[in-house]
Amino acid sequence: MQANIGDVAQRAKVSSATVSRAFKHPELVAEATREHIIQAADELDFAVSRSAAVFQTGQTFRIALLLNDPSSTWFNAHVYEGLDSVLHPAGYDIAIYPIGTSDDRHVFFENLPIRRNADAVVIASFDVDSKEIERLHSMNVPIIGISALPEEVFDYSIATDDDYAMRLVTRHLLTLGHRDIGYISLDPPENADGSLHYSANRRSNGFLAECAEAHIEPAMLHVPNTSQRVEHALTQLFALDHMPTATCCEQDRLAVPLLSRLQRLGYAIPDALSVTGFDDSTYASEVGLTTVRQDPRDMGARAARHTLGLIARIDDDSEDGAERNNDRGETNDETAGETNNKNNKTDKTPPIHESTQIRMMFRLSTGPAPNAV
Incomplete structure (x- = not known):
């Protein structure tokens, strides 16, 4: 036997x-x-065995990762790599769920408690509705945010302070004498309803606040986040009364190709136009882009370690409750559930939020404003 x-x-x-x-x-x-x-x-x-562990504990050994952009994009690919570097050795798989609209997000949170097919949920870059995740919290499913909003609803979250980081970028351009500055943001894909909100949106807040303190009115441009984003950005730039002396791009995925296209069109970078980005993604260093460095792989790994810790705590509470029931001879599911609920109410871990270190990468795409005094 x-x-x-x-x-x-x-x-x-x-x-x-x-x-x-x-x-x-x-x-x-x-x-x-x-x-x-x-x-x-x-x-x-x-x-x-893994199957035995699933049967005994109710765990699926699966983590749900919710993404709005494709998993192949620079940020999401590195977040996944960081998560997997920790979760895979611990025996967990990652299931990716594409979320294009708030309706998609709502359906996911409605169905997950019924399917019970994930031990934790990780959300990257967009916002959640606190009411949607209340049920998951009552089920002891940890919710983890990576550059997601609002931070206080997650059991653990990690993000770059986008507002402050973009203030530093803007301040750098102001120090170089630029007073005619443009800002280019990426709107959601055209097939989305725009109901999701993103941490990257905070970057424009920091930019506008810094410009207001300098008493300048920047040009705010918005382009669709599609394969034609550079063409849209160029069209809007050329439609202005005059070309600004500096342009802040919300993300490197716009800044890198825009910088290259402007140079091919004959614009001297940075003598005639300074360009900045945000992320320090692939090719940013090669093209000499001044930008803010993010490390999504590290963010993913740190989030994964906290995810495992949260799952372990829930397991311990459940096992300790079951052990106490067994000691008293109480083995029915109703009694065990009551004990676990009491444990969850008294021992819930306070939410944790971490901010990553901000680091600017000063490169050749920025320089003094033309005719700056």
Whole structure:
């Protein structure tokens, strides 16, 4: 007869919850105790399979990743890489859910509690409705945000301070003597209803605030986030009464190709026009783009580590509650549920928000304004 987790617990003289924790979250068990449990498991030829763990704990070992832009974009691809670098070794898969509108987001949060097919939800770059995630919180499904809004609704979130970072970029241009500045932002794709909001939108707030303090009125341009975004940006720039001496781009994905196209059209960068971006993405260094550096891979890895910690805490609360029920002889699901609910109300971890370090990359795409005094 094949040994079970109870047999290992009896042989090692520990609780079943401790045995479970030793295999699922070994970092939470003292080394001596862990080795004692492993020895007992070896003696009994006990092995933990993924399917058994799913059956016993209700875990799916799947993390839902909600993305608005394609997963192949620079930011999303590096977020995924960072998440996977931590989650994959821990035995978790990542399921990507494309979210184009607030309706898509609403459907996801409505269906997830029914399907119960994810142990945690990670949202990258866009906003959520606090009412939509209340049900997940009641089910103990951690919600993690990466450059997502609003920060206070997530169990853990990490982001760059977009407002302040763009203030630094604008301040740099002002210091160089620029007073005629344009700002180019990327609107949502044309097939979206525009109901989602993005952390990148805060960059324009920082830009406008810095310009207001300098008593200048910038040109605000908005282009659709499509494959024709550079053409739209050039069209709007050339439609202005005159070309500004500096242009802030909301993202490198616009700034890099725009910079290259302007140079091919004969504009001297930065003598006639300074250009800045945001991200320090692929090719930004090669084209000499002044920009703000983000590290989405690191953000993803840090978010993944906190995700595992949140899942582990929920598991521990459930196991401890079940252990207390077993000690009292209370094994029915209703009693166990009441115990777990009490634990969740008293032991809920306060939300954590981290801001990444802001670092500007000063390169050759910016210089003194023409005729600056």
